[in-house]
Amino acid sequence: MNTIDKKNISGFWVVGINYKKTDASIRGQFAINNEQYESILSVAPSFGLNEFFILSTCNRTEIYGFADTADQMMELICTETEGEIEVFEQLAYAKNGMDAIWHLFQVSAGLDSQILGDYEIVGQIKTAVKFAKARGFIGAFMERLLNSVLQSSKAIKTQTQLSGGTVSVAFAAVQYIKEHVQQVKDKEILLLGTGKIGRNTCKNLVDYLHTKHITLINRTEEKAETLAQELKLKHAPLEDLSASLKKADIVLVATNANEPVIFREHLEGNGDKLIIDLSIPYNVSSDAQELSNIKLVNVDELSRIKDETLQKREAEVPKANDIITEHIQEFVDWCKTRKYAPVLKAVKHKLNELCQHQVILMSPKYCDCKDEIQKVINTLAVKVRSENNIGCQYIGAINEFIGTRAGNE
Template sequence: MRSYHISKHNSFYAIGLSYKKADAEVRGKFSLDVLGIDQIMTNAKEQGIDGLLAISTCNRTELYGFAQHPFQLIKLLCDQTQGSVEEFQEVAYVYKNHDAISHMFKVGTGLDSQILGDFEIISQIKQGFYRAKKQQMANPFLERLCNAVIQASKRIKNETELSSGATSVAFASVKYILNHVEDISKKNILLFGTGKIGRNTCENLVKHSKNSHITLINRTREKAEDIAGKFHLTVKDYGDLQTEIRKTDILVVATGAQLPTVSKALIYPKKPLLILDLSVPKNVSDDVKELDNVSLVHLDQLSQITDETLNKRKTFVPKAEAIINEVRYDFLKWLETRKFAPVINALKEKLNTMKAEEIDFQSKKISDFNEDQAEIISGRIIQKITKQFANHLKSSGVDSQDSLELIQKVFQLEIDSK
């Protein structure tokens, strides 16, 4: 049987690190861009791994895949990032088989997010699956699992209020600004980076600060202009970054760069400057803290903000977990069926061959032999026998792997690996 069946020979693993044990600096070392994910897929394929999914966000980097040992996946990640195996092992988690499946459900439904109920992660799982499929690394198991997690996420959104209220990294950053800056409507705000977090922050800033002195800068000017147009904001060129930083009161950095883009050399603060770094890896160098007028706050500090909205969300966790259990149960039922389907099909084929031989023998031996009746009766008996075996394999408390091996041995079955 192929490796997308959870078996004794190949196991399904989730390996990774997240905000829970790894700070932004460590997470930054293990973060992956699209090219990095594609390279991991290529390397995995060369090693004979036939199912792999990678996700990398500001809060976590994870690989979900099949291996004989989780170290295969850990090495794939470490070879493609700045982090070492030793650093990974200090903060990492490794889940196997059913625990790995449960972990993906928890992550994909926002229960494991840095801000509870933040559903951004599900789009990362969709994106990860798309990349895996493009690289021919999405086997039927991964496809079915991702679809199940997406289904659970949709149901939780529709049937609970786990994601109700405005709580996200973007909202937390705006809330911080509102709480720590007086006369916000009169301050100059500069947003550097217009990815998803940058866009959401911009939207929240406009909505909650009543401020029109917001300037956007992005490496690709067109992306900044798209957002600026919606809110009638100013756009400046990437080359103007230093000049604009020196003019602003609040700098929000939300770029996706792998190295810091804002350093002490860019800043010449004659007045107080608040910098919010919403990027992983960190995009603002720590040396800016040496400047007297500068305050630097990172994403990890913002995510600790708790309020009524988050407390309300916690009350919906049991309902969300019940939905996950339902969807996961259906997935595991499918998995069990898939695991023994080749053996049941091979058994049916073997019994049908025996039936055909016996009917052929009896039709020559008995003069008034009724072949049609014999066909119907023996067909029904075969149906009942195979159903009996299938029910046995489905029942709890049965070691299905041992049973499958015994059935194959007794009936001398040849299993089609396809």
């Protein structure tokens, strides 16, 4: 397969699966962790791919970048997934060119999130891009595109109420507990995992349930201890997981491990428990879910919660789409200018030569004309984009510069 040489809108793709067509168990088979991400990047050149990033969250696994065909991307991403490529192909969507760009803008704004307006996706996109960029997989086109995407997302955040109120998976978990558990203040709550989602969930538990009967466990005990001290809660080492599970009435799992961390033997015969698994793939084993004393809720069920906040957010969608349209147009304008970059570079080089050799009126005064050169280049960029006459504009720019310098003299 040939590596893509032309990095432009027509060569840009997104391929992926999300919550709209797959449940959490299927998405878990195609979730990508950092180790898998690293491996995918290392073999990507052999698939003819050298500019892309992968976004893997509880709601989606997507690959954005340049390819000849969508099949290249599907084949690459499935080299490291538990799920088979045949399943991925049946469930995946593939979008190209402007459709792919529109999709990325929508995702970053929270318009394509399982919970409308969920702003956590922005941080996840930044992390995914940073990982790829550090390994040389983000070029000039995608750098500019992603900057535009983030600017658009920020504008939507500040100029609309699309992310107004408090609605997220972490908040939905707390809402579920409030609605389905009586006398919450008397219940023992165990939270596994104190990463970003776990931390947000923990703060929501404290703020909205007004309880301190919460024990934190994390693979790195120091993180659990720090959060516990901050919120005046209890913490326990991972070695005490079995004992902590036995005592807990409510268990929230935000570990995002590659395999289950809670098994049947942890729960069997240890009383009724509500378990909310916020992880993709599931971090509670399938046989544990079959126990009659266990009520299990996953991210898909939480995301079905509707309230007034979501209704208000839906009313903001047209405003958000208008902002996206504006930023996409600005990006398209930049793309049009970008194809003239070689001409602009050539003109700038020629003008610098004129200065260095003091061709203009043979005066030392013209050895330092950096600002005037840049003004000419800026004017030329506007003209070639609007008039599409490169040759005449090249000559015109040289004449304009010489005329300006002569006039100043």
